[in-house]
Amino acid sequence: MxxxxxxxxxxxxxxxxxxxxxxxxxxxxxxxxxxxxxxxxxxxxxxxxxxxxxxxxxxxxxxxxxxxxxxxxxxxxxxxxxxxxxxxxxxxxxxxxxxxxxxxxxxxxxxxxxxxxxxxxxxxxxxxxxxxxxxxxxxxxxxxxxxxxxxxxxxxxxxxxxxxxxxxxxxxxxxxxxxxxxxxxxxxxxxxxxxxxxxxLRLALVAGLATAAVLAVLSRGVAGLLCDSYDTQQQQIQRRIAERRAILRGSQIGSATTPIELLARRKLTTPSSVMAIEALSALLPDDTYATDVRIEGNKLQLVGITRNAPSLIQILEQSPHFSSAVFFAPTTRAANEPGERFHIEARLKAHFGFGS
CATH class of the missing domain: 3.30.420.380 (Nucleotidyltransferase; domain 5)
Incomplete structure (x- = not known):
């Protein structure tokens, strides 16, 4: 059987x-x-x-x-x-x-x-x-x-x-x-x-169990649909909140007329070199060190030696301070160097932490 x-x-x-x-x-x-x-x-x-x-x-x-x-x-x-x-x-x-x-x-x-x-x-x-x-x-x-x-x-x-x-x-x-x-x-x-x-009585018990099983399946399906609906609504609400904040911040910045307000606007829209260097020192692995760091406007060029050059692209992309990280020159390896010599270029973003 x-x-x-x-x-x-x-x-x-x-x-x-x-x-x-x-x-x-x-x-x-x-x-x-x-x-x-x-x-x-x-x-x-x-x-x-x-x-x-x-x-x-x-x-x-x-x-x-x-x-x-x-x-x-x-x-x-x-x-x-x-x-x-x-x-x-x-x-x-x-x-x-x-x-x-x-x-x-x-x-x-x-x-x-x-x-x-x-x-x-x-x-x-x-x-x-x-x-x-x-x-x-x-x-x-x-x-x-x-x-x-x-x-x-x-x-x-x-x-x-x-x-x-x-x-x-x-x-x-x-x-x-x-x-x-x-x-x-x-x-x-x-x-x-x-x-x-x-x-x-036996038929009633079978019917009751079958009804309970059907209701359990239906309730599980309805619960899944409701959860998906609530998640979608939550994402829409969060997106609308972010849009409203951006509009309010833009209107506040756009209406700046005094030197103080213009200075504040420039501070919020211009990447900070000091914060970028500080973030870079925190992001680079222990087996990586930079031999040349250049910042021109919103562009960062980084040259150095590391054991795994491709992983640095992902590390920089995941940081809120950098974007569009690419190699601007070939990665090489010399016999007298402990790792790969890399040449990475990335764009700086104006990020000043949460609540900015």
């Missing part, structure tokens, strides 16, 4: 487990009328309502034959109406069942279902698919072991009996027996409407 098939199978099993866990308490919350059906040694069923404390049942008991297809025909109209939508608890006589005592290590209590299912054909006359079975609560014994009693009978007869009550309109049919006068052991549980409700 492929990994996708394993994931699908695990998901289906998880959905079914959750649906069963949720549906069980919901079924208990429903007010369902209980009707007890007890089989005697002659195979006759006695149907009665559970006695209330201090009272008897609301209706007299009803005796019905166990012949196949005769249960619904044997009911009076009152009992037929009482069964519809009710919970039928059938207690079969122990002679219908096979009882086998089993002794297991105490650690086996976590795996009883699988252990017993694997041994049903050895312990009973039926295979696991041909039988309905359950077991009594495990009882601890000496030697760190447990004892329990397996209760099993043929599936066909039990399912047929439960189906007859379902055909009469019962919502739930539980078939059990009491081994040797002990507590009841339920071997079969059939729900006429419960399965539909379970299926609806």
């Amino acid at each position: 492929s990994s996708l098939g394993l994931v699908a199978k695990a998901f289906s099993l998880w959905i079914e487990t959750v649906a069963r866990t949720v549906s069980a308490p919901l079924e208990k919350l429903k007010s369902v009328r209980r009707i007890e059906v007890v089989e005697d040694d002659a195979g006759i069923f006695t149907m009665q309502l559970p006695a209330k404390p201090g009272k008897g049942g609301d209706m007299p008991p009803c005796r019905i034959a166990a012949a196949e297809g005769q249960i619904c025909r044997s009911l009076s109209p009152e009992w037929a109406a009482m069964i519809r939508g009710g919970r039928i608890e059938v207690l079969l006589r122990p002679s219908r069942f096979v009882f086998r005592q089993l002794d297991l290590p105490s650690r086996a209590v976590e795996f009883l279902n699988g252990i017993i299912r694997a041994q049903i054909d050895r312990l009973t006359p039926w295979t696991a698919s041909e039988a309905v079975y359950h077991w009594t609560p495990p009882r601890g014994v000496a030697g760190d072991r447990i004892e329990l009693t397996i209760v099993a009978t043929g599936r066909a007869a039990v399912v047929s009996l439960a189906q007859e009550f379902s055909d009469c309109g019962a919502a739930i049919v539980e078939v059990s027996t009491a081994p040797f006068g002990a507590e009841r052991v339920m071997v079969h549980n059939q729900r006429a409407g419960g399965r539909t409700g379970f299926g609806r």
Whole structure:
């Protein structure tokens, strides 16, 4: 089986487990009328309502034959109406069942279902698919072991009996027996409407998870679109702010009329040689030294020796003080020099730090 098939199978099993866990308490919350059906040694069923404390049942008991297809025909109209939508608890006589005592290590209590299912054909006359079975609560014994009693009978007869009550309109049919006068052991549980409700709950869980997955994908896509939109808007706003600042600064400079204002304008538009030299000394690597530095207007010419001449172009271009850095003469290497002799020319920019 492929990994996708394993994931699908695990998901289906998880959905079914959750649906069963949720549906069980919901079924208990429903007010369902209980009707007890007890089989005697002659195979006759006695149907009665559970006695209330201090009272008897609301209706007299009803005796019905166990012949196949005769249960619904044997009911009076009152009992037929009482069964519809009710919970039928059938207690079969122990002679219908096979009882086998089993002794297991105490650690086996976590795996009883699988252990017993694997041994049903050895312990009973039926295979696991041909039988309905359950077991009594495990009882601890000496030697760190447990004892329990397996209760099993043929599936066909039990399912047929439960189906007859379902055909009469019962919502739930539980078939059990009491081994040797002990507590009841339920071997079969059939729900006429419960399965539909379970299926609806399972479908609702699948639909809910699918909806949540779709919403998660949509929300992720919408979030990505919104982030891109916000980034674009932020860039536009920053560009407009820069334009406004440039306009304001230009208008302030353009309107200069006094000598002080003209001097300030010239200071802001003329590159500073001192700041360029200072920036250059900070930018050049330790293995680089200049032998000739010339500044003419807004043009800088730099001659020197370095170990990696091409990297200097990138260093100067990344500085806010320089631009358009190029080699104006070939780079050479002499035998008596520790590196390459470079000749770089760049344009100076009027940059005076942040807030200028």
